[in-house]
Amino acid sequence: MNVIIKHIELIERIDQLIRMQATGTPAELATKLGVSRTKLYRLIKMMKSLNAPVQYNIALQSYVYEEAVGFRFGFFTKETKVRELHPIVG
Numbered sequence: 001m002n003v004i005i006k007h008i009e010l011i012e013r014i015d016q017l018i019r020m021q022a023t024g025t026p027a028e029l030a031t032k033l034g035v036s037r038t039k040l041y042r043l044i045k046m047m048k049s050l051n052a053p054v055q056y057n058i059a060l061q062s063y064v065y066e067e068a069v070g071f072r073f074g075f076f077t078k079e080t081k082v083r084e085l086h087p088i089v090g
Helices: 003-019 026-033 037-049
Strands: 054-057 062-065
Touching: 003 026, 003 037, 003 062, 026 037, 037 054
Parallel strands: none
Antiparallel strands: 054 062
């Protein structure tokens, strides 16, 4: 499988778990994803570089978003509105 597609799928899964506040600790999340903790930290760093306001909440034992955001990846037709490309969830 293409490395880029694999990374996108992992980021989508992390996003889903963050929204449910169900990532668990970094070690637990890495196990859920089937990756090493080092790889997980690289993925989180990649998400942050894409402007994801992701932080680890010790009290919840889960990664969380500091503010409501949306994540979408893919190609769209020229008719697609800008608002549809960057939805804000909240």
